[in-house]
Amino acid sequence: MDITDNKIIDSLKKDSKASLTNISNIVNLSVPSVRERINKMIDNGVIRRYTIDVDYKKIGYDIDVLINITLSNSIYSEFKEFISQQKHVDFCYRISGDSCFIFKARFKEMLDVEEFIDVLKSYGHTETQFIFPSST
Known part of the structure; x- marks a missing residue:
């Protein structure tokens, strides 16, 4: 990972549908070079998915x-199964402190x-x- 890869990631974070041409103009590389870098980041697990x-x-x-x-009663596995099936839950994290989990x-x-x-x-x-x- 270098500065150019970070610029590519920043561009994709702002717009996951950004064209390779647009990204290549931002990072001053050719479209094939940008494509190769993105594919390498996907292969290495740096880019896991595109989202909206x-x-x-x-x-x-x-x-x-x-x-x-x-x-x-230490019902972690049952709770994790239940919460993973709730469509209106955005995220759920197991945390330290007084609570076991926090979710939105x-x-x-x-x-x-x-x-x-x-x-x-x-x-x-x-x-x-x-x-x-x-x-804001």
Whole structure:
């Protein structure tokens, strides 16, 4: 990895659909050289996948929450299986500290949040923080 590879990654992070021509102009390399570098980063596992950035508010998901959960009875595998199947959960990390996991979820209505937390209660104690829209 060198400065040019980092510039290519920065370009792809901003726009994963950026054309090779556009990237080649940014990094001052030929299109075949850029393609070769990208393929090498894919082969080496540096670039794992291409993704999109969805504005969930525009499709009705107005409520974002962070939920910490402290599991009862060491039911880690059951919880991990459950949470991996929840389509409205954006990410889930096992963490150190008072809680076992933290995850971000999005909902359309407060009732959806309440019902989801009720389900989580069977796994342990939860603490929920609502994410306010940023001003930036």
